[in-house]
Amino acid sequence: MTSPSAILASHPGAVPTPEGDPSPGVAWHYGDPLGEQRIATRRAAIVDRSDRAVIELSGDERLTWLHTVSTQHLTHLADRHSAENLSLDGNGRVEDHFVLTDIDGTTWVDTEADRGTALTDFLTKMVFWAKVTVAARPDMKVLTLLGPDVLTGPIAEAIGLPADAGLYQAGDLPELRHDDEPLGFWRVMPPLGERGETPVVDLVVPDADIREWWQLIVDAGAKPAGMWTYEALRVRAMRPRLHLDTDERTIPHEVDWIGGPEQGGAVHLDKGCYRGQETVARVANLGRPPRRLVLLHLDGSASYRPETGADVTAGGRKVGRVGTVIDHFEYGPIALALVKRNIPVDAELVIGDPEAPENSTSASIDPDLYTPDDQVPPGRAAVDRLRGRS
Missing domain, CATH: 3.30.1360.120 (Probable tRNA modification gtpase trme; domain 1)
Structure with missing residues (x-):
């Protein structure tokens, strides 16, 4: 100890x-x-x-x-x-x-x-x-x-x-x-x-x-x-x-x-x-990373409390992992998570086992801290210009 x-x-x-x-x-x-x-x-x-x-x-x-x-x-x-x-x-x-x-x-x-x-x-x-x-x-x-x-x-x-x-x-x-x-x-x-x-x-x-x-x-x-x-x-x-x-x-x-x-x-x-x-x-x-860091708001009424490393799922498939889980004095239970880059900001997410409500909780991405992935990397833009692409 x-x-x-x-x-x-x-x-x-x-x-x-x-x-x-x-x-x-x-x-x-x-x-x-x-x-x-x-x-x-x-x-x-x-x-x-x-x-x-x-x-x-x-x-x-x-x-x-x-x-x-x-x-x-x-x-x-x-x-x-x-x-x-x-x-x-x-x-x-x-x-x-x-x-x-x-x-x-x-x-x-x-x-x-x-x-x-x-x-x-x-x-x-x-x-x-x-x-x-x-x-x-x-x-x-x-x-x-x-x-x-x-x-x-x-x-x-x-x-x-x-x-x-x-x-x-x-x-x-x-x-x-x-x-x-x-x-x-x-x-x-x-x-x-x-x-x-x-x-x-x-x-x-x-x-x-x-x-x-x-x-x-x-x-x-x-x-x-x-x-x-x-x-x-x-x-x-x-x-x-x-x-x-x-x-x-x-x-x-x-x-x-x-x-x-x-x-x-x-x-x-x-x-x-x-x-x-x-x-x-x-x-x-030339590219984009496979995952992105997001802030999640967790369902405060759920009895399940996720731990670091728990799966994040969308539509029944795994799309990421939970990081720090903490109770905030204004926002209640929140967490950081690494999720697949193509997950939209309004995705309905579940942390834990989506087939067992007692072992899972719903989560949503904070839209104010979500940056749209719509910028072309500089190297990729240069390649596109050389190939005559707009």
């Missing part, structure tokens, strides 16, 4: 994440999960995400080297800036999704709890002769601030966040005791919520200081919120999570991880020289 985080251990009334949850050992909620979500969208909340694995990359060639082994364009990443990144297998399927921040000559990487060792091992094996050192840093932890009040006022002042801080910018946290201890840093992440109205700021801090930072931010006005809150806002924003909303066949285009930091993406299309790049380029220029 995973040991509880320092924050969870200090809140005796908190409820830990369920058994088997991908965020082990942190709080699922603090007694009012739907109220915590509401506060996160309207004021400010703080979420313990200290389950995430943190890795340190040092050395003069860390960014140019990481550029060659991952999907993001990093050769010109400025100091005190972040980016999202992927590691793909040889067929272009997603193996790892991680966030990186370069600050003061060090690149900090954090990823899912169960992928920390695997990603550290992969990066270590890929160093070869590059001037890079890869080190797991279990002594560094992640906290996440949510809500409009985290960007201004007492909370921003407490973490040293400037008024002009933009997406993926980062900076040093203020000293706590003025004794030259590691300080940690803040970084601005893509907003969550229905229309991206909920700002997100991560803090990466030494484990020894996590309780002090937590209390400092709570005293500044943030309410403790569990992973339920973070996950509900993430799902509503259609931000996929590795191994929940992806499977062993997922390619980046299916879950909209395409784009550089300025687009909030993890795969830059103006670069090559990384494992799986051929698949990314082929889909971007």
